[in-house]
């Protein structure tokens with residue numbers, strides 16, 4: 423896997439529903455990176471009924487992590503097919519994933535979204551997604567123009583099975599245990615940038631300020 427001249431490699435870290443998907447969509451639109459979201463890509467396989475999709479479905483439905491060996495191979499294959507700059511969202515999520523990624527595709531910087539846990543739990547309750555694109559809405563603060571419909575395509579929005587309260591608690595617990603330590607992993611490498619806030623709108627201007635300098639626009 424070689425790197426094209428000037429290509430940027432970045433990733434977004436954050437708890438479930440911390441706004442990774444929303445912030446990532448805004449970043450890739452504004453700075454022309456490719457969005458590589460593990461959750462979206464896994465859900466796509468489930469939705470289209472591939473063999474891989476049937477292998478991973480139960481993990482997603484229950485809010486558990488897909489085993490490292492499966493998800494690492496899958497995501498590194500996906501990345502190998504992306505040309506130019508990319509932004510990873512949702513991968514890596516464990517120390518083993520981060521180490522494997524660093525070995526094969528060292529990233530330039532890692533963005534951490536620091537959102538209070540109580541805010542996250544509340545937020546998941548109002549979340550609706552457009553599955554084909556991964557666009558995320560929230561009926562409390564980022565409602566679609568037409569209730570239940572995607573702004574761009576007019577297609578139906580759905581609530582994810584893993585946004586049920588039991589699954590959300592499970593995901594937060596797994597995040598604390600497995601993924602939060604990655605903040606330290608990237609901090610020690612000197613490439614961590616942290617952004618704090620309760621909403622994406624609070625966080626977004628800070629991200630823009632950082633990326634305008636970092637990506638020299």
Ligand code: ATP
Pocket residue numbers: 437438439440441442443460461462464481482483485486487488489493511512513514515516519584593
């Ligand atoms: P949000 O979409 O709000 O950021 P999230 O981060 O929990 O929430 P996704 O990133 O969409 O959700 O991931 C959904 C599910 O997909 C996870 O709960 C897990 O089952 C699986 N998954 C995604 N990425 C990984 C990964 N890197 N390692 C293991 N499992 C993963």
Ligand code: MG
Pocket residue numbers: 442443459461462511512
């Ligand atoms: Mg996501």
